[in-house]
Each structure stands twice: as C-alpha cells, then as structure tokens.
Amino acid sequence: MLVEETLFGRRDKVQVAIDRLRAFEPTEGYYLAFSGGKDSQAVYHLCREAEVKFDAHYSLTTVDPPEVIYFMREHYPDVAVEHPGITMWDLIVKKGMPPTRIARYCCDRLKEHSGQGRFVITGVRWSESARRKNGWGVLELNSHSSARVKLMNDNDEARRLVESCVMKSMHTLNPIIDWREEDVWEYLNSRGVPHCCLYDEGYSRIGCIGCPLAGAKQMKKEFARYPKYEQAYLRAFDRMLQARIDNGKPYKKWHCGQDVMDWWLSENRPAHPDEQLSLYDTRR
Structure with a gap:
C-alpha cells in the first residue's frame, strides 16, 4: 500500500518520493531515463506532482516493442527519443557473439550512454528478494570501484537511493x-494513468524484444509474436559467423544462424565451448 502504518507513524510513499525529488533537484533539472514501462511512468508523474524541473528521454534500441513506441507517441509526446547510432543487428556482428545475461553489451551500448553529465532519475526498484534489505542503506554515493558496474535498468537489492558513477560523469536518483x-x-491507477497494452496481455516487462534477461521461455513467446524480429536476429547471427570466419576466429560448433539461435533459446543453455573464448571480450 502507498500509505502504511509503521512503528514511527504513517508513511506516505508518494510524499516520500516527492520529497526525495525535491531534495536533490538540480538547477538544470533532472534527466529522466524513460522506458515507457510502468515504473518510469510512475516517476514521470511523480515529477509532475513534485513540480520539479525535468526532461524525459527514451533510448531507442532498434529492438523495441512496437506497442511501446505507439503508446509513448500517443501519451508521452514530450519524451525525446535518443538514437543509439548503431543497430542491435550491427552490434551483434561487431561483438562477435549474441548478448547473454553475463555479456550485456547491448544494454551498455544502446541504453547506458544517455544522460552523461546530468543528474539522472530512473524507475529502478529493489527486487522482491529476501536479501534486498540485508543491511544496505538507502543513501549512497557510489564511485567507480572493482565492483560490478551497474546498468541503468538493473533492479537488484544493491541499488541505492542516490548513486554516482565517475565513468559516466553522472549521478542517479531512484526515487x-x-x-x-x-x-x-x-499509484498509476489511482490517478487514471493509462499504461501500455502489453501489460494487459500477460507481459510483466516490456523491454527489448529478445532480451536474454527475460529468459528463454519469454524470448520464445516474444519471437512467436514478432517473427520478423526473430528473422532479423537470425540474419545478424549469420553475418556474425561470417565476420568471425573473415577475421580468422570461426566458431567450431556454430555453422549457421540457426545453430546460434537454438543455443540462445535453450531452456537449460549449456556453456558453449567456443563462447568461453569471447564471453567477456565485449569492449570492441
């Protein structure tokens, strides 16, 4: 519930979020990383309620669900669309491997460069896990260290209310x-805020089509709905394999794009012996 009783009295989560936004508002205004999903929608409307200055931006990935694009055009025409400068298909060829849960080069290249030098706000929330309140504080200024670099759309228990990334020269507020x-x-329903139709069709997330973070089952569901995107991935995998052959680094067990796709969509995906050589080589 948005209003809950605690040992310290009533706590209004909406007011707390508004207070957070007002407390850290920069002179030039916030940079809202907008995804078209319910969480970033909530932050967008909280900014309106808080009457803080902000501008919203959507990072186009080229594998975005069409329904999300249409929804934003209709309901959020003020959101600026940021183009990545490279398509997912060309990025796969460049990296020489499909994106995985570990090698998340697509997020870093297609989404994470926006907002540099700005105070970014996101709809990131802690995961529903037993560890999410294991002593972590809600306020931290997190400079770059040997720890895993967090991506802007990560939802885990290590996230903080306020974060700072030296590499990207930006601060992040997760209200x-x-x-x-x-x-x-x-919050959204109480204010009559419409949402993307995909949620009504059983989607719990509306991220990139074919995102490995969604799991093989969801990926298959998405490809059944968007077969042209599956074909585009297959073509990209074929081009990727040919590029590796041209560079003298062919995969031993992947001979065509379908081989890559079958491995990528495996429910219990085995570690591909050829992949181990390039799994972490995603900086090219």
Whole structure:
C-alpha cells in the first residue's frame, strides 16, 4: 500500500518520493531515463506532482516493442527519443557473439550512454528478494570501484537511493527504489494513468524484444509474436559467423544462424565451448 502504518507513524510513499525529488533537484533539472514501462511512468508523474524541473528521454534500441513506441507517441509526446547510432543487428556482428545475461553489451551500448553529465532519475526498484534489505542503506554515493558496474535498468537489492558513477560523469536518483510492484500499479491507477497494452496481455516487462534477461521461455513467446524480429536476429547471427570466419576466429560448433539461435533459446543453455573464448571480450 502507498500509505502504511509503521512503528514511527504513517508513511506516505508518494510524499516520500516527492520529497526525495525535491531534495536533490538540480538547477538544470533532472534527466529522466524513460522506458515507457510502468515504473518510469510512475516517476514521470511523480515529477509532475513534485513540480520539479525535468526532461524525459527514451533510448531507442532498434529492438523495441512496437506497442511501446505507439503508446509513448500517443501519451508521452514530450519524451525525446535518443538514437543509439548503431543497430542491435550491427552490434551483434561487431561483438562477435549474441548478448547473454553475463555479456550485456547491448544494454551498455544502446541504453547506458544517455544522460552523461546530468543528474539522472530512473524507475529502478529493489527486487522482491529476501536479501534486498540485508543491511544496505538507502543513501549512497557510489564511485567507480572493482565492483560490478551497474546498468541503468538493473533492479537488484544493491541499488541505492542516490548513486554516482565517475565513468559516466553522472549521478542517479531512484526515487521509488523501495516501492513494490503493487505500489506502482496503485499509484498509476489511482490517478487514471493509462499504461501500455502489453501489460494487459500477460507481459510483466516490456523491454527489448529478445532480451536474454527475460529468459528463454519469454524470448520464445516474444519471437512467436514478432517473427520478423526473430528473422532479423537470425540474419545478424549469420553475418556474425561470417565476420568471425573473415577475421580468422570461426566458431567450431556454430555453422549457421540457426545453430546460434537454438543455443540462445535453450531452456537449460549449456556453456558453449567456443563462447568461453569471447564471453567477456565485449569492449570492441
């Protein structure tokens, strides 16, 4: 619930989020990393309620669900669309491997460069896990260290209310980091805010089509819905394999794009012996 009783009295999560936005508002205004999903929608409307200065930006990945694009055009025409300068298909060829849960080069290249030099706000929330409140504080200025670099759309228990990244020269505020999913829906519905139709069709997330973070089952569901995107991935995998042959680094067990796709969509994906050589080589 958005209003809850605690040992310290009533806590209004909406007011807390508004207070957070007002407390850290920069002179030039916030840079809202907008995804078209429910969480970034909530932050967008909280900014309006808080009356803080902000401008919203959507990072186009070239594998975006069409429904999300149409939804934003209709309901959020003020959101600026940022183009990545490279398509997912060309990026796969360049990296020489498909994106995986570990090698998330697509997020870093297609989404994470926006907002550099700005105070970014996101709809990131802590995961619903037993570890999410294991002593971590809600306020941290996190400079770059040997720890894993967090991506802007990561939802895990190590996220902070305020973060700082030296590499990207930006600070990040996650004003609804402690909200639950039901809190987000309660907030949007109580204010009559429309949402993307994909949520009504059983989608719990509306990220990139074919995102490996969604899992093989969801990826198959998405390709059944968007077969042209599956074909585009297959063509990219074929080009990727040919590029590796041309560079003298052919895969031993992948001979065509379908071989790559079958491995990529495997429910219990085995570690591909050829992949081990390039799994972490994603800086090219």
